[in-house]
Amino acid sequence: MTRAFATIANGGRRVDGSLFGDRPRVVERVERIRARRLEENVAQPTQVLVEGEAELLTDILQDVVRVGTGRRAAVSGVTVAGKTGTTDNYGDAWFVGYTPELAVAVWVGYPDKLRPMTTEFGGTPVTGGTLPALIWKEFVQGVDEEDESAAFAQPPYLGAVPTWVVKRSGEWRLDNGYCRGSRLLVYFSGRAPEEAADCKPNEVQVPVVVGMTAESAVARLASQPLGAKLVFKPARAGRRPGVVVDQFPKSGGLSANDQVTLVVSKAVQGLVPNFVGSSxxxxxxxxxxxxxxxxxxxxxxxxxxxxxxxxxxxxxxxxxxxxxxxxxxxx
Known part of the structure; x- marks a missing residue:
């Protein structure tokens, strides 16, 4: 977390190392004695946030310390930005913050087990804004910063664009005009999704019918309403025939009354007879x-x-x- 917040503090530039790349390692150099070679782990900044976004995040995170849950982390005369964090059961609490010159993360909890800290802060629960923030403040006050009066860069104006989007396959897509359940979200200019969703006119959802009997699956699709096209696949010996073993499409949306292809198992080599009662x-x-x-x-x-x-x-x-x-x- 410290490295992520340090990236924000650094204007959106993540500092990688020439030896390990995007893997945080506290290694200054590697000496190869036999080869008589010295490899320095040189810092290599990589821009990972669009220009201006880091400054805007910092401006927001300063309010966490000024007027929000991180007020106990405020250091007199020092500009601070940060974020508190607490798990639902009070088993973990943390504060990650930074100044113009330093980024620090403080975690409070039990390292060997999950133990809810419901009374450890003067009889009240430990949250990110209590012990972690106070420890963070104490540590930062003990560090001699080169310029305590340094301030963060002011965020530039970033244009905002309201955009209708819908979530498909775990990602936000542009509403193509047929989508149900779309939402109006505001994006920074140039940051909205570019790909449109493939919503269908009069769209209905395709239910998952794999595992149902063919008869039940056809009835379930008809209730959407969707049609069914049956194709058959030889059933494996010992398995129940007449069951849907696959479908296309597997999920998503189709226009009402479109067809779903169902792959149904078929006993091509006969069925196991009923022997009970026979000799x-x-x-x-x-x-x-x-x-x-x-x-x-x-x-x-x-x-x-x-x-x-x-x-x-x-x-x-x-x-x-x-x-x-x-x-x-x-x-």
Whole structure:
């Protein structure tokens, strides 16, 4: 967090190192004795925020210390910007702040376990604006800054543009005129999304019907309303046929009454018969005809009669599939 806030304080320029790039490391140099070579980790600034945005963020974060939750971090005669933070259960609290010359983060909590700090600040909860802010202030007051009167650069004027957008696939897109649930957001000039959403006229959402029976899936789509086009895929032996195993599109939106393609499993090599109540001899003949294998066990019941089976009847059959048959032993 300190490095991120230091980037804001540095006018949006993140300081990388020539040896490790965008990975914070406290390494000044690497000496290779055998090669008799010295490699300095030279600072390399990288602009990661648009010019003016860092100054605007700093201006906002100064108010956190002036009039907000970070007031306890205020240092007399020093310009400070920062942000408090607290987890919902008061298990962690922090303050990250910076001056024109220094960035510091303070975290308060228990390093070995999550323990809510509900009374540790004079009988009240520890938040980012309590102990972390006070510790931050104490530390900064003990640091000799080169110029305590230094001030942050004033933020420039950044034009704002109201834009209608909608969230699609986790990202904001421009409303193409058909989107439902779009929102009016204000963006800095040149920072609004450029790609339009692919919303459809009279758009409805595509429900996920994978795992449903084909009949239930078609009915669910019809309620949107959407049509269904069924294509079939051989069902794996031992699996239930007539079930939707895939769909296109998988989600998103379509115009009302558009079609969704459903991939439905089909038992192309027959179904496992119902052997319960049959004799073992009859079952073996049917198993041989279907190229299925038998795994026979006995249990109390009518002698020679199959009383249980697995997998159950109606499951997709296939060469080599083993069917467990439990035959009564007459006891």
């Amino acid at each position: 073992l001899a009859d079952a073996n003949r049917e198993l041989e005809r279907l190229d299925l294998r038998a795994n026979v066990a006995t249990a109390p019941g009518p002698v020679g009669v199959i009383i249980r089976q697995s997998p159950r009847p109606g499951i997709a059959a296939g060469p080599g599939l083993t069917v467990r048959l439990v035959v009564g032993d007459g006891s």
